[in-house]
Amino acid sequence: MELEKFSYDNKIVRNFAFATMLWGVVGMLVGLLIATQLFAPELNFSIPFLTFGRIRPLHTNAVIFAFVGNAIFMGIYYSLPRLLKTPMYSKLLSAIHFWGWQLIIVAAAITLPLGITTSKEYAELEWPIDIAITLVWVVFGINMIGTILKRRESHIYVAIWFYIATWVTVAVLHIVNSFEIPVTFLKSYSLYAGVQDALVQWWYGHNAVAFFLTTPYLGLMYYYLPKAANRPVYSYRLSILHFWTLIFIYIWAGPHHLLYSALPDWAQSLGTVFSVMLIAPSWGGMINGLLTLRGAWDRVRQDPILKFMVVAVTAYGMATFEGPTLSLKNVNAIAHFTDWIIAHVHVGALGWNGFLTFGILYWLIPKLWRTNLYSVKMANVHFWIGFLGIVFYALSMWFSGITQSLMWKQFNDLGTLQYPNFLETVLQIVPMYIIRATGGTLYLTGVVLMIYNLVKTIKQGSFLAEETAEAPALHPFKDPFKKGTRHRWLEGKPVYFTIASLIVILIGGIVEFVPTFLIKSNIPTIASVKPYTPLELQGRDIYIREACNSCHSQLVRPFRSETERYGEYSKAGEYVYDHPFLWGSKRTGPDLHRVGGKYPNSWHYLHMENPRSMSPGSLMPPYPWLLENDLNTSTTAAKINALRKIGVPYPEGYEDIANDELVKQADAIALDLQKNGIPAEPQKEIIALIAYLQRLGTDIKVNNQTAQK
Amino acid sequence: MKNMLNSFSIKVLFAALSLSGYLFAAGEADYPENYYDKVAIFLVAVIILAFLALAYFEGRQKPAAEKKKSVLWEKIKQYLTRSTPIEKENEILLVDHNYDGIRELDNRIPPWFSGLFYVTILFSVWYMIYYHVVDAGPLQEQEYAEEVRIAEIKKAELVKSGALINEETVTLLTDVADLNEGKEIFTKNCVACHAADGGGLVGPNLTDDYWIHGGGIKNVFKVIKYGVTNKGMLAWQNQLNPKQMQAVASYVISLHGTKPANPKAPEGDIWKE
Numbered sequence: 001m002e003l004e005k006f007s008y009d010n011k012i013v014r015n016f017a018f019a020t021m022l023w024g025v026v027g028m029l030v031g032l033l034i035a036t037q038l039f040a041p042e043l044n045f046s047i048p049f050l051t052f053g054r055i056r057p058l059h060t061n062a063v064i065f066a067f068v069g070n071a072i073f074m075g076i077y078y079s080l081p082r083l084l085k086t087p088m089y090s091k092l093l094s095a096i097h098f099w100g101w102q103l104i105i106v107a108a109a110i111t112l113p114l115g116i117t118t119s120k121e122y123a124e125l126e127w128p129i130d131i132a133i134t135l136v137w138v139v140f141g142i143n144m145i146g147t148i149l150k151r152r153e154s155h156i157y158v159a160i161w162f163y164i165a166t167w168v169t170v171a172v173l174h175i176v177n178s179f180e181i182p183v184t185f186l187k188s189y190s191l192y193a194g195v196q197d198a199l200v201q202w203w204y205g206h207n208a209v210a211f212f213l214t215t216p217y218l219g220l221m222y223y224y225l226p227k228a229a230n231r232p233v234y235s236y237r238l239s240i241l242h243f244w245t246l247i248f249i250y251i252w253a254g255p256h257h258l259l260y261s262a263l264p265d266w267a268q269s270l271g272t273v274f275s276v277m278l279i280a281p282s283w284g285g286m287i288n289g290l291l292t293l294r295g296a297w298d299r300v301r302q303d304p305i306l307k308f309m310v311v312a313v314t315a316y317g318m319a320t321f322e323g324p325t326l327s328l329k330n331v332n333a334i335a336h337f338t339d340w341i342i343a344h345v346h347v348g349a350l351g352w353n354g355f356l357t358f359g360i361l362y363w364l365i366p367k368l369w370r371t372n373l374y375s376v377k378m379a380n381v382h383f384w385i386g387f388l389g390i391v392f393y394a395l396s397m398w399f400s401g402i403t404q405s406l407m408w409k410q411f412n413d414l415g416t417l418q419y420p421n422f423l424e425t426v427l428q429i430v431p432m433y434i435i436r437a438t439g440g441t442l443y444l445t446g447v448v449l450m451i452y453n454l455v456k457t458i459k460q461g462s463f464l465a466e467e468t469a470e471a472p473a474l475h476p477f478k479d480p481f482k483k484g485t486r487h488r489w490l491e492g493k494p495v496y497f498t499i500a501s502l503i504v505i506l507i508g509g510i511v512e513f514v515p516t517f518l519i520k521s522n523i524p525t526i527a528s529v530k531p532y533t534p535l536e537l538q539g540r541d542i543y544i545r546e547a548c549n550s551c552h553s554q555l556v557r558p559f560r561s562e563t564e565r566y567g568e569y570s571k572a573g574e575y576v577y578d579h580p581f582l583w584g585s586k587r588t589g590p591d592l593h594r595v596g597g598k599y600p601n602s603w604h605y606l607h608m609e610n611p612r613s614m615s616p617g618s619l620m621p622p623y624p625w626l627l628e629n630d631l632n633t634s635t636t637a638a639k640i641n642a643l644r645k646i647g648v649p650y651p652e653g654y655e656d657i658a659n660d661e662l663v664k665q666a667d668a669i670a671l672d673l674q675k676n677g678i679p680a681e682p683q684k685e686i687i688a689l690i691a692y693l694q695r696l697g698t699d700i701k702v703n704n705q706t707a708q709k
Numbered sequence: 710m711k712n713m714l715n716s717f718s719i720k721v722l723f724a725a726l727s728l729s730g731y732l733f734a735a736g737e738a739d740y741p742e743n744y745y746d747k748v749a750i751f752l753v754a755v756i757i758l759a760f761l762a763l764a765y766f767e768g769r770q771k772p773a774a775e776k777k778k779s780v781l782w783e784k785i786k787q788y789l790t791r792s793t794p795i796e797k798e799n800e801i802l803l804v805d806h807n808y809d810g811i812r813e814l815d816n817r818i819p820p821w822f823s824g825l826f827y828v829t830i831l832f833s834v835w836y837m838i839y840y841h842v843v844d845a846g847p848l849q850e851q852e853y854a855e856e857v858r859i860a861e862i863k864k865a866e867l868v869k870s871g872a873l874i875n876e877e878t879v880t881l882l883t884d885v886a887d888l889n890e891g892k893e894i895f896t897k898n899c900v901a902c903h904a905a906d907g908g909g910l911v912g913p914n915l916t917d918d919y920w921i922h923g924g925g926i927k928n929v930f931k932v933i934k935y936g937v938t939n940k941g942m943l944a945w946q947n948q949l950n951p952k953q954m955q956a957v958a959s960y961v962i963s964l965h966g967t968k969p970a971n972p973k974a975p976e977g978d979i980w981k982e
Contacts, residue, residue: 079809235817236806269841276836283825399752414952428744431746435749560856598944
């Protein structure tokens with residue numbers, strides 16, 4: 001048996017590890033800032049770039065794609081070569097991958113505060129960045145698959161199954177959800193409209209959770225947990241079963257984000273049942289992780305690394321039980337649009353992703369620097385502080401979500417709403433916001449401790465850039481393709497494996513999309529629904545720029561408590577010209593789908609200038625710049641043209657007169673404001689926003705037509 | 710898990726959480742303004758106590774003597790997990806699986822796990838059939854229609870019994886307590902446009918003899934209830950209940966003839982009862 005010599009590249013692992021720590025702190029700091037703004041809105045300092053709506057996507061993108069993303073690559077670039085006994089396929093591709101990804105993050109950090117956004121959650125980055133993401137992802141894929149093809153190990157281990165599924169699915173998700181028509185260099189409209197856009201977005205959004213926050217981390221768990229515990233994996237059979245069922249079922253679950261909405265009932269029900277069926281496949285990962293620790297529990301008491309991993313896997317189990325629970329219609333009726341969802345995602349993010357990352361870092365950094373951890377005690381302190389932070393966070397948000405929802409739904413003896421003023425329900429939960437921010441502060445403190453501890457570790461060690469290893473060359477093997485060993489055979493055929501996982505994940509998406517896209521009857525048309533006027537369109541883009549949909553939904557659900565508060569519940573046909581859809585996923589403020597005509601123009605003007613002048617105690621930040629900025633009308637024609645291309649029926653040549661129409665409508669609004677003693681100028685951005693708000697949800701009132709089934 | 714999360718602290722946490730169910734006062738009638746500040750303090754206290762308990766038991770040395778294991782429990786556990794004991798795991802170690810030193814056992818799929826999976830699959834099949842094949846369960850629009858139907862019946866009863874005041878049945882209140890309640894509502898909701906003394910700002914002067922939409926309790930009640938949105942007056946029917954609208958309308962009428970600091974010029978027509 002001839003041994004071949006080669007070496008592993010630790011530099012790329014180190015780079016990704018540093019990036020993980022840096023972006024982790026940045027992402028969590030931004031999170032803490034927006035958490036604080038929820039009880040102290042003046043902390044936007046009246047600067048557009050620091051206002052909640054604009055930096056909330058910065059927080060989510062930084063934590064998901066920068067912190068977790070870099071941690072995934074760190075974990076893969078260390079474990080993949082060692083599991084396959086071969087260096088990474090190409091150092092150049094590794095470098096392009098690393099620097100490309102960091103550049104994308106920097107681009108996100110610049111564009112999002114500037115209000116450059118597609119408004120689709122976790123896919124807010126605009127089209128040029130979308131293309132860059134695709135290219136970097138392809139580079140990563142070539143590098144990974146190249147490494148697998150050059151392997152010296154005949155079969156691929158379960159961690160690599162999860163890496164492959166991650167790569168394949170994220171590619172599909174990102175491309176399908178990013179179909180958009182460019183208007184200018186940094187502005188585009190989603191190709192899909194209304195209900196279809198919502199369906200595609202939440203198919204993507206939910207599977208970002210599935211294939212960016214779950215499958216790669218399960219892969220990391222399958223490598224680092226047995227390594228840290230020095231125990232064999234509990235059940236090979238179980239890993240086969242839960243891998244395939246997990247990736248097959250997860251894809252279907254997206255519509256559970258749209259229960260009691262304008263989405264057709266059958267699609268909602270599919271979302272519910274596939275979420276319920278997800279419990280077992282998810283728990284398969286949890287029990288395989290926890291039971292791998294059998295015989296090592298005494299070490300869990302001493303070893304902070306194992307503690308982090310145990311809590312991470314347990315938090316994963318909790319979150320994946322809570323998710324299906326939230327997908328039941330009657331639970332979702334309470335939880336949707338509330339802080340309960342925020343609690344749910346943070347058990348996953350802080351517990352599962354965060355704690356597993358910390359465990360891996362504590363294990364990996366001493367390995368790379370060939371030394372021991374600087375202080376085990378400090379790592380233990382980090383564990384307990386972080387754990388306490390998670391408990392504070394989750395409990396306060398569960399409480400706040402359920403409380404607020406019950407208040408929204410409460411009727412009194414006279415059959416009217418007990419809390420008709422939305423603000424009352426907000427002011428009750430402010431103490432919970434304070435506890436949540438405290439929890440976040442604790443968690444972040446733990447992270448800072450960790451970084452200090454790891455820097456000290458690095459200082460006392462010496463870095464090994466090229467780790468030499470040796471292994472025999474890949475020898476051709478013959479797995480019989482017969483019952484019982486078929487999967488073993490597939491593990492020796494990574495290309496087939498990749499194709500098989502692609503087919504498995506495509507099934508659910510196709511079954512849900514195709515009917516919704518092909519059958520007209522899924523979207524009953526409403527004759528009175530018309531495209532937006534040029535001014536309203538510009539106003540809508542301001543609404544998107546300021547990300548009003550971070551706090552305001554545009555979806556009245558079919559409950560009496562909502563129709564009493566807001567008006568007629570939302571119909572699918574009302575959204576046919578909404579590129580992108582703006583249903584939102586959280587009500588920090590009231591729903592706006594029926595706000596049109598509810599308040600006078602002057603109320604909106606004063607409210608945007610200072611929300612507290614109209615709603616004392618409001619948590620909404622002031623938007624004074626909308627009163628000062630002139631509306632950019634140079635884009636109007638391009639916007640009309642782009643929308644016409646994707647099916648909005650603007651007549652030919654309308655783009656030439658669009659701006660005249662815009663000025664007419666703006667003048668009328670400004671005149672009305674002036675009549676009410678407000679010195680408004682027609683060319684300001686606020687006028688366009690008012691025009692859009694006054695239009696919202698009014699189309700079906702035109703002649704009270706109901707949707708034709 | 711036994712060592713990790715001491716069962717006693719779990720019990721403490723559970724007891725506290727089940728108690729905390731009583732803290733949701735949202736379903737009650739109005740409750741004190743700072744109610745949730747107290748709830749928040751309570752929550753923080755519970756978390757810290759549970760945490761201290763956890764840390765205390767974590768730090769305690771394990772008793773040397775192992776507790777007696779119940780034979781029956783062991784049997785049940787074995788039945789549910791079918792797991793191979795650690796002592797015998799070499800029998801199920803997969804010999805040709807070795808990935809960077811990671812070995813794999815081939816424990817059986819736990820029966821409780823398969824059971825859970827089958828139950829969720831059966832539930833899903835039943836769910837789809839129930840709602841979409843035999844159409845036995847109400848879909849969202851039917852649920853909503855039913856909700857509205859029940860509310861309408863209740864409303865009809867209330868109107869009959871006279872408990873529900875509307876613009877036809879509303880009467881002027883003159884009681885000091887009622888007018889004070891009206892004043893409170895006025896201060897909270899109306900002063901932004903009508904000034905604190907009713908002299909008018911964006912909205913018209915409410916103290917003079919002139920009314921744009923007619924004076925008198927019925928007209929004033931109506932304007933408050935339905936609003937005049939194009940002029941800037943909001944519809945309050947979803948914000949205030951009928952009793953509150955009656956109180957504030959009566960208070961507005963009681964302002965007639967008072968001398969506001971900066972009265973707005975008269976608008977509308979003179980109103981004579």
